[in-house]
Amino acid sequence: MARPTTPLNLTPEQNEYLLRSVRSREVPHSRVQRAQIILKAAAGENNKKISPDLNLCEDTVGLWRRRWIEGHTDLSTNSNQKKLSQAIQNVLSDKQRPGTPPTYTAEQVCQIIALACETPPEPLTHWTREDLVREAVVRGIVEQISPSTIGRILNEADLKPHRTKYWLNHEVIDPATFREEVRDICKLYHQAQEEHEKGVRIFSVDEKTGIQAKEHTHSAHPMEPGKLEAVEYEYERNGTQALIANFEVAFVQVISPTVGDTLNLRRFC
Numbered sequence: 001m002a003r004p005t006t007p008l009n010l011t012p013e014q015n016e017y018l019l020r021s022v023r024s025r026e027v028p029h030s031r032v033q034r035a036q037i038i039l040k041a042a043a044g045e046n047n048k049k050i051s052p053d054l055n056l057c058e059d060t061v062g063l064w065r066r067r068w069i070e071g072h073t074d075l076s077t078n079s080n081q082k083k084l085s086q087a088i089q090n091v092l093s094d095k096q097r098p099g100t101p102p103t104y105t106a107e108q109v110c111q112i113i114a115l116a117c118e119t120p121p122e123p124l125t126h127w128t129r130e131d132l133v134r135e136a137v138v139r140g141i142v143e144q145i146s147p148s149t150i151g152r153i154l155n156e157a158d159l160k161p162h163r164t165k166y167w168l169n170h171e172v173i174d175p176a177t178f179r180e181e182v183r184d185i186c187k188l189y190h191q192a193q194e195e196h197e198k199g200v201r202i203f204s205v206d207e208k209t210g211i212q213a214k215e216h217t218h219s220a221h222p223m224e225p226g227k228l229e230a231v232e233y234e235y236e237r238n239g240t241q242a243l244i245a246n247f248e249v250a251f252v253q254v255i256s257p258t259v260g261d262t263l264n265l266r267r268f269c
Contacts (some may be wrong), residue, residue: 006069008042013081015042017088034064034092041065067091103149104142111141112150113157127161129154192249204247213238 010018021027021035033054040050047061054061071091104112115135120127129147136142136150154161172178192202214235221230244258 006065007044008038008065008068010038010042013084014088015039017085021088030094031089031092037061037064038068038092041068064092104145108141109153111139112136112145112153113159115139115141116154116157116159116161126164132161189249196250202249204249206245206247208243208245209240211241211243213241 018035018039022032022039024032027035033056036054037050037056040053041047041061045053047058047065050056050061051058068091071087112132116127116132120131124131129150132150133145133147136145188202195202215238216232217234217236218232220232223229239261241259241261244260245254246256246258247253248255
């Protein structure tokens with residue numbers, strides 16, 4: 001004999017939202033099942049009948065029937081479609097579980113993040129996870145912490161202390177003059193093809209200096225099945241080279257690049 005169940009009465013708005021949820025391909029499967037439970041319960045079916053239809057145990061069906069009844073006040077007081085949608089989602093979603101209490105306080109996490117943003121002491125050039133572990137213990141931020149936990153904290157804060165990128169700090173002495181010069185260069189670039197038809201070629205010339213000319217002291221071992229090519233670690237320094245790239249603006253291409261021991265633009269001019 002089936003246990004007596006509390007009947008459910010749905011408003012037209014609630015019924016329409018639940019039907020849309022059941023048909024939707026974007027709603028999680030668990031919430032679709034729960035919407036089906038409420039629709040079947042509102043149609044007069046008891047838990048014993050709903051259970052095999054949805055391949056759920058009877059206790060699960062009863063749980064979500066009770067959850068809907070307990071949330072009836074919030075559901076019935078929301079006539080706004082957006083608020084009603086949020087209220088139904090809240091009723092049909094899993095309750096937040098407390099979980100394991102955090103090992104480190106928010107203050108300790110903030111101190112570790114602040115530490116990672118500091119410049120490391122010499123001779124270090126970059127913080128590693130192990131360096132941060134040692135420094136955090138020395139400063140008394142934590143008694144102990146693992147490198148993996150440090151990594152998780154850095155990942156959550158989107159910090160990458162092992163990586164850097166170059167940037168140029170350009171000091172503009174006269175902003176007005178600088179804007180005028182930029183305007184002239186941009187205008188020249190726009191006129192590049194027109195000037196080329198008149199026989200005027202416009203180039204953008206830039207150099208990369210201080211390129212180390214390295215030569216490996218021994219030849220590499222070729223690749224074999226299951227083995228990567230082995231490149232000799234030791235090398236000899238043969239000074240530095242300067243690369244000059246000449247970019248022809250009208251045709252968007254580099255022409256006559258030059259490499260030499262010193263920077264000498266006259267070789268191109």
